[in-house]
Amino acid sequence: MPHHASPEQNPNTLISDQREDLPARKKTKKQKPWLLWFASCAVIISGLSYYAVKQTEHDGDRVPDVDTTAALVSPPAPWSQVINPAVLFAFDMPELELPNMSVEARTYREGGREDSLSIGSAADPFYLRIVIDRSQQKRSSSFYIDLVRTAATAGLSVKKTAQSVEYPTKFGSFEFSLVTLAKNTDTSCIAFRGQGLGRLSMHGWLCGNDEYVSHDMLACFIDRLTPTPALRERDLETEIRALDKNQTEACTAAMNNITAAAVE
Numbered sequence: 700m701p702h703h704a705s706p707e708q709n710p711n712t713l714i715s716d717q718r719e720d721l722p723a724r725k726k727t728k729k730q731k732p733w734l735l736w737f738a739s740c741a742v743i744i745s746g747l748s749y750y751a752v753k754q755t756e757h758d759g760d761r762v763p764d765v766d767t768t769a770a771l772v773s774p775p776a777p778w779s780q781v782i783n784p785a786v787l788f789a790f791d792m793p794e795l796e797l798p799n800m801s802v803e804a805r806t807y808r809e810g811g812r813e814d815s816l817s818i819g820s821a822a823d824p825f826y827l828r829i830v831i832d833r834s835q836q837k838r839s840s841s842f843y844i845d846l847v848r849t850a851a852t853a854g855l856s857v858k859k860t861a862q863s864v865e866y867p868t869k870f871g872s873f874e875f876s877l878v879t880l881a882k883n884t885d886t887s888c889i890a891f892r893g894q895g896l897g898r899l900s901m902h903g904w905l906c907g908n909d910e911y912v913s914h915d916m917l918a919c920f921i922d923r924l925t926p927t928p929a930l931r932e933r934d935l936e937t938e939i940r941a942l943d944k945n946q947t948e949a950c951t952a953a954m955n956n957i958t959a960a961a962v963e
Contacts, residue, residue, distance in 0.1 A: 717735075722836060722859050724957070726954070744816040745817075745928055751800060753926040754775050760777065777807055777808055777809065777836075778806060778807045778808070778813070778834075779805060779806055780804075780805050781801075781803075781804035781806060781812075783813070784802055784803065784804035785929040786802050786927055786929060786955075787804075787814055787831075787926065787927055787929050787930045788814060788816060788831055788924055788925065788926055789816075789924075789925060789927055790816075790818075790920055790923045790924060790925070791923045791925045792919075792920070792923050794950075794954050795957075796881075797818055797825075798818055798819055798823075798825070800816055800817065800818050801816075801817045801818075801820075802814060802815070802817075803815040804815055804930075807834040807836065809835075810832075810834070810835070811832075811833045811834030811835050811836070812833050812834065813830060813831070813832045813833065813834050813836075814830070814831045815828065815829075815830045815831075815852075815903075816829050816830075816831070817853075819907070821853075821855060821880065821882045821883075821886050821906065822882075822884070823882070823907065824907045824908040824911065825906075825907040825911045826886070826888075826904075826905070826906040826907050827903070827905050827920060828853060828903045828904055829901060829902075829903040829920065829921070829924070830849060830901065830902050830903050831895075831899065831900075831901055831924075832899070832900045832901065832902070832935070833898055833899050833914070835961075838892075838900070842860075842863050842874055842890075842892065843857070843860055845859065845892055845902065846876075846878065846890050846892075846904075848867065849902055849903065850880055854882060855880045855881065855882050856880070856881050856882075857878060857879075857880060857881075858879040858880070858881045858885060859878060859879035860876055860877075860878045860879075860890070861876055861877040861878070862876070863875060863876040864876070866891075866914055866917075866918055867918065867923070867949075868893065868918050868921040868947065868949075869895065869922045869942045869943065869945040869946045869947065870893060870894075870895040870896065870921065870942060870945075871894070871903070872893070873891050873892065873893030873894075873918075873921065874891060874892050874893060875889055875890070875891050875914055875917065875918075876889070876891070877889060877891050878890045878904065880891075881905065886906045886907070887906065887907075887909075887912060888904040888905060888906035888907075889904060889906075889912060889913070889914060889917050890902075890903070891903060891904065891917060891921075895937075896935075896938055898935075899935070901921065901924075902941060904917075905917040905920065910956065910957060911957070913953060913956060914949075914953040915949040915953040915956065916949075916953040916956075918947060918949035918953075919949045919950035919953045919954075922946040922947060922949060922950060923946075923950065924939070925939065925940070925943075926939050926940070950961065
């Protein structure tokens with residue numbers, strides 16, 4: 700009788716039987732890292748593309764950012780205000796009892812000076828302002844623009860202007876124009892500008908009541924403009940005084956009008 704080995708005696712048989720009794724292992728697929736990386740990149744790119752499209756759609760409604768730094772910083776003025784300026788010019792008007800004259804002056808970095816002579820104010824029945832410019836600053840070819848700038852320096856606005864006309868003075872023909880200036884109330888005025896001498900120009904206005912405001916009265920003040928000893932510019936003083944022989948009949952006509960108005 701053949702001899703059968705017991706399980707204890709045949710270890711190979713035992714191991715084989717044990718393998719047959721174990722459940723079968725589930726086979727797992729080998730991971731592919733490059734495929735996962737590619738899928739992640741695709742998701743990120745899709746998200747960025749969607750965000751870019753939405754940004755483009757909203758750009759039309761977005762208010763662009765404005766750099767306000769430049770608007771807040773203005774360039775320095777080309778002139779400097781003169782403190783307690785000397786009175787270089789005056790009006791030789793003995794026929795009239797005039798209020799005190801005030802003087803403002805500024806000097807320009809490029810040379811020259813501008814003197815503003817004022818008698819009265821916009822609210823008074825008589826308001827004269829004559830600016831004597833020796834700065835050689837370039838002025839506008841437009842009478843209106845020039846007037847707006849001059850009025851702004853005096854705190855006034857220009858509401859109405861008429862066509863300018865040429866009017867004679869001892870300096871030559873100046874532009875005169877009927878205008879309405881305003882601050883708190885409207886004021887009827889005659890504005891003017893002209894080239895007095897080669898290096899001297901003038902502009903300004905005469906405002907107030909009808910008895911004082913006339914072309915002749917304004918021309919009279921221009922004719923009676925005279926230098927004072929404080930000018931200390933002998934050549935300019937000589938030139939201005941030499942023009943006195945060219946004075947017009949404006950003062951005579953203006954004084955006659957004032958006399959007639961007083962009688963009435």
